[in-house]
Structures are given as structure tokens and as C-alpha cells.
Amino acid sequence: MSLPALFVVGAGTEIGKTYTTAALVRRLREQGRRVRALKPLASGVPPLDHPDFAESDTGRLLAAQGLAVTPETVAACSPWRFAAPLAPDLAAAREGRSLSLTELVDWCRARLAEADAGETVVIEGVGGLMSPITEAATGLDWLKSQKIPALLVSGSYLGAISHALTAVETLRAHDVPLTGIVVSESPEAPTSVETVAGQIARHAGVPVGCLTRGGAFPADLPVLG
Numbered sequence: 149m150s151l152p153a154l155f156v157v158g159a160g161t162e163i164g165k166t167y168t169t170a171a172l173v174r175r176l177r178e179q180g181r182r183v184r185a186l187k188p189l190a191s192g193v194p195p196l197d198h199p200d201f202a203e204s205d206t207g208r209l210l211a212a213q214g215l216a217v218t219p220e221t222v223a224a225c226s227p228w229r230f231a232a233p234l235a236p237d238l239a240a241a242r243e244g245r246s247l248s249l250t251e252l253v254d255w256c257r258a259r260l261a262e263a264d265a266g267e268t269v270v271i272e273g274v275g276g277l278m279s280p281i282t283e284a285a286t287g288l289d290w291l292k293s294q295k296i297p298a299l300l301v302s303g304s305y306l307g308a309i310s311h312a313l314t315a316v317e318t319l320r321a322h323d324v325p326l327t328g329i330v331v332s333e334s335p336e337a338p339t340s341v342e343t344v345a346g347q348i349a350r351h352a353g354v355p356v357g358c359l360t361r362g363g364a365f366p367a368d369l370p371v372l373g
């Protein structure tokens with residue numbers, strides 16, 4: 149199995165997990181490293197031939213990897229896709245489908261196991277750390293089962309500090325290794341992203357980096373071994 153691998157989790161939804169994951173993929177590729185980005189479970193995904201597909205998580209992660217959108221590349225990145233922009237269990241129910249945590253974890257394990265030596269695998273979670281993914285399981289259960297370190301993504305909106313620190317405490321309570329935190333600048337935040345990152349860093353006890361609007365992955369954040 150390749151190492152390192154990273155699981156990108158959010159302190160909330162729509163705060164920059166995909167943006168951060170894509171920025172990390174680009175950074176690693178610039179460094180000449182091989183990287184595979186996965187968004188195994190995605191809700192709010194339009195059909196492949198829809199003009200908005202490129203803006204979906206899967207579309208953005210394929211673009212960051214330099215991959216075209218084809219039925220094969222999409223299925224290899226995001227095998228579980230649902231149309232409704234809801235928690236995955238609800239989105240699946242709208243389509244008369246259901247999800248199995250075991251199948252999801254096994255699929256990810258297989259991708260980690262088949263990765264070449266020297267290849268980095270980055271998995272983006274869904275929603276916030278404890279967003280429901282099946283009727284019984286949350287994203288935290290998924291992350292714990294996967295047994296790879298987490299990278300936490302936070303916003304810089306008012307309230308983000310508490311959301312980020314609550315997620316840090318939850319990860320700690322569940323013995324999930326946390327490699328660092330990326331604060332992705334939120335639109336119309338009342339203070340600078342650096343200020344928010346500084347506040348989070350004072351309490352989090354792990355490296356914290358800033359990702360400004362439209363910016364690149366923070367150069368000073370050591371997230372991979």
C-alpha cells in the first residue's frame with residue numbers, strides 16, 4: 149500500500165474541502181509527485197453531460213489531476229453519486245437507493261491497496277465531519293474505519309473558529325491523527341483569514357495554514373510525511 153494517504157474532512161459543508169484538495173493535488177503534481185484524488189461519495193452531482201458537471205467536486209478533482217471527464221474517470225473517482233444537494237443518506241433515499249458503510253470503506257481500502265509505491269492518495273469526505281452518510285453512520289465513522297490521517301478544512305466566516313476547534317476535539321476524542329488544518333478564506337468574512345488561522349492555531353495544537361481566495365495550497369503546511 150502506498151503512503152502517505154490523507155482524508156480531507158470539513159468543519160462544515162461548502163467551506164473549501166474540494167478547493168483545498170484540488171490545490172493540494174496541484175501542489176503535489178508540481179513537485180513531481182504522483183497523486184490520486186478520490187471523492188467516493190458525492191451528493192449534489194449533476195449528470196456527466198450537464199454543463200455544471202465541471203463545477204462538481206468530481207469535475208474539479210479530475211481537472212486538478214489533469215484527467216478528462218469520461219464515464220470511466222468519473223466512476224473511478226466517485227462511484228457513489230447522487231443528484232440531490234443533501235446529506236448522502238437523504239440524497240440516496242430520493243433515488244430509492246441506500247448506502248453501505250462497509251462497501252464504501254472496502255472500496256477506499258482497495259484504492260489505497262492498489263496505489264503504487266510513491267503515489268499519494270487523497271480522499272475527500274462529504275459535508276462536515278459528522279454529516280450523516282448512511283442511516284446509521286456519519287462521516288466520522290467512515291474516517292475512523294479508513295485508518296488514515298485527517299487534514300481538516302475550516303472556513304474563516306464568523307463562527308468558524310468554534311466549528312474548527314469542535315472538530316479538532318472530536319477527532320482527538322476518537323484517536324484520529326490530524327496532520328494539520330487549512331483555513332480556506334470565506335467570502336465576506338469579518339476578519340482576515342490569517343487572524344482566524346492564528347486563533348485556531350492557539351488552541352488546536354497542530355499546524356494551521358491559510359488558503360486565501362483563489363490562492364494556492366499553503367506552502368508552509370507540512371501535511372504529508
Ligand SMILES: Nc1ncnc2c1ncn2[C@@H]1O[C@H](COP(=O)(O)OP(=O)(O)OP(=O)(O)O)[C@@H](O)[C@H]1O
Pocket residue numbers: 158160161162163164165166167168205273274275276332333359360361362363
Ligand atoms: N480559498 C478559496 N478560494 C476561492 N474559492 C473558494 C475557496 N474555498 C472555497 N471556494 C469556493 O467555495 C465553494 C465551496 O467550496 P468547496 O466546494 O471546496 O467546499 P466543500 O467543503 O468541498 O463542499 P462540500 O461539502 O459540498 O464538499 C466552491 O465554489 C469553491 O470553489
Ligand SMILES: C[C@H](N)[C@H](N)CCCCCC(=O)O
Pocket residue numbers: 161162190191192232233234235236274275276278279280
Ligand atoms: C450538498 C452539499 N454540498 C454536500 N454534498 C452534502 C452536505 C451534507 C450536510 C449535512 C449536514 O451536516 O447537515
Ligand SMILES: [Mg+2]
Pocket residue numbers: 165166167205272
Ligand atoms: Mg467538496
